[in-house]
Amino acid sequence: MPTRRQILGSMAALPLMGLAFPQVSWATRARGDARFAFVVLRGALDGLAAVPAYGDGDFVRHRGPASDRLTLDDTFGLNPALPHLHEMYGKHEALVLHAVATPYRQRSHFSGQDVLESGLSSEIGTRDGWLGRALPRNAAGVRAMALGEAVPLVLRGGPGVSSWAPMRENVLDDDTLHRIEALYGDDQLLSRSLAAALNTGQIAREGGLDENGPALSGPRERFLGLMTAAGRFLAAPDGPRIAVIDIGGWDTHNQQAGRLKRQLAILDDGLAALRDNLGAAWGQTAVLLATEFGRTAAINGTGGTDHGTGAAAFLAGGAVAGGRVIADWPGLADGQLFEARDLRPTTDLRAVAKGVLRDHLNLARADLDRTVFPDSAAVRPMDGLIRG
Amino acid sequence: MSLPDARTQAAIATNRFGIGARPGEIAEASGDPRGWLLRQVAAGPSPIPGGARLPTSAEAIARADAQARLDEARARARETKAEPTAMAKAPAAPRYDIYTEEVAARGRSALETDRPFPERLVWFWSNHFSVSVDKAAVRAVAGAMEREAIRPHVLGRFEDMLLAVIHHPAMIFYLDNQLSLGPASPRGEASRRGLNENLGREVMELHTVGVSAGYTQADVTTFAKALTGWTVDRREDAGRRFGTFLFSPDMHEPGPKTIMGRTYPQEGEDQAVAVLQDLARHPATARHIAGKLARHFIADRPPEAAVDALAHTFLDTGGDLTAVARRLVALDVAWSESPDKLKSPNEYIVSAMRGLGVETEEAVIMLRSVSMLGQRPFAAPSPAGWPDTAQDWAAPSAVYQRLEWAARVGQQVGPGLRQPGSLVGEMLGGQARPTLADAVDRAASGAQAVALLLASPEFQWR
Known part of the structure; x- marks a missing residue:
């Protein structure tokens, strides 16, 4: 039996929310230089492969020995394809969360991602995203960016949201653009998107981003390019302070060891690219990396894993109080698994996101409980994730 | 609910139900727009031009396996510096890439068909049963699955299509x-x-x-x-x-x-x-399919009554997709004057090429831009297929990429056009506002006229 670990921060009882945390206006936020990036790992990252619980006596039975791990502590290691993340962990700039999950308890990727991004307790009623709703209502200019061709659900519903992807063409002249803007007069969606794109292009040029660089082909080039761009945008003095980047390729139903190694290396190099391009702003940055759910504890019949529940997540950045694994570890023995197959979730991912939004972006508890993560008053923001 | 005038109905038939008006198509549909669609439903999708030359999925798998064995033998010969076997020594024939051929054939079909409504149904069902060539084994057979398991059944029985798809090597591999x-x-x-x-x-x-x-x-x-x-x-x-x-x-x-x-x-x-x-x-299947069809043809958030109507027809007829298509055409709410569907990149590019009358082989090459605009053929990011709401395609970077593409098409096509102004009526009929016709007439060049037309809200929504 593994020891049940409690590494959560201060557990001092908080007064009931809403009483001690009167509504704070969106305008009174301080820490305007805090940066936040959310990396959405689509397809359900296998947490036990990324963060093997080698100290749990049942781990070997499910997964075999994790002999070439990078050590985190005497229970957990890190997949050897994650050296940059391990280095950040060593410098107390990254922490690892395990056995986390959204409130979603079925195993559909699509519903799971809806819950991960909408911040609701189920996929019913999905319209917009928690990060979109966390944006200040009175924002001017571009406040948040999606890197890529689409604005993901998590960022929808907010003001000042733009997106950026490298462009292969550059033939549109100013005169034609003005005429197009005139045509878009009463088309809300197109006129807003065009205005945001023009605004973003301005920031990109000022940030020295090659807007017309070669299109990013291949998953590795693409992710590194987008993480580089995210770093430059977040570092720009008048740039956005929030960025969302997607990376797929985690749905490893068969022969997963090699695939995950390559995929995790892309993720790790991308994280390093983000850090390097943030420069000094890395010190004011928190990056949350999370997935819709975990995978089965045991390897399936084809050398892979099927859809599961409890997952691993990561929080990195100079603003993070890192160097720790945060896990209320449920164990991997047969009786301890969720529905006799998955890592049992013990930490609500919303508590992590709420902790970061409260302590890093200065959102008020009441807004977090009602607007950002509706009906989540019972889920306390996790304390101590951000350096004091 | 009152229907728009005949010229607008004809434009809706060609652009919302069809895949974009070709010159003369709106005029052809304007006598009886609903009848124009129902005749296509009766006829089914047109045969793919040159489709008989494409390999069956079995042939494609055999070829892909043979190619893989050859590549492997060559690689082994290189690695070991050994005397290559006869097979590995054979001169490298120009590589025949089945995927590229399939994409081109699908493009020709879309560009040339005079039954655009069934062609859109092929797209719809192909996306419903999405497979991705990002999985190596699927690359040779994704196009074949659409030809063999989807296209023959889009106006047949849903059950037959489902059985054909789940038996198909592309879905099994995917x-x-x-x-x-x-x-x-x-x-x-x-x-x-x-x-x-x-x-x-x-x-x-x-x-x-x-x-x-x-x-x-x-x-x-x-x-x-x-x-x-x-x-x-x-x-x-x-x-x-x-x-x-x-x-x-x-x-x-x-x-x-x-x-x-x-x-x-x-x-x-x-x-x-x-x-x-x-x-x-299953009744839940009827409801699920009806909801997706209504979202595709009517609105991102379709009215419940329309979903109910389609689900009833599906259930009552045992999944007869001809009956469902006819029911869809009969729904007044599908003919609403204000369009609610933003074109996907594929819809956008195909409709532009059809509308501008670009010669087929030149247009097939221009269709490759669909990857740059975010919708590489047979490569949806997940088994759920490409998303189908405006929000999914209207990110600022995506809108801007589209405008850049429109400007480049203008440069390529615009200078050869004698009367860019006439394109507005040919492509959009009653859907175009007078302001758009004015803007195109007053454009500084043929290139700019085309760019404005393709950039316009009227052309981007269907």
């Missing part, structure tokens, strides 16, 4: 079913390998009853067991059967199975066929 072994099957007992539930889950969640139908994890696992043994014949002695569907009893989990409360005593392939037939006829 969702790993050739790897899945029944734990108690002869091969399962002899091996450490076992069940893979990928196909079973996606059939229930995405292809049939939908995620909120109330099935359980146990239903998914049991259905996956019923599907074990559904694989592709790659046995060395397969002969003419090589590359076709194979039911392998050695891989199949024996015994009766209970799925969504019903017990299936059948043995062998018949068992999963029976489950698929029940899933195809």
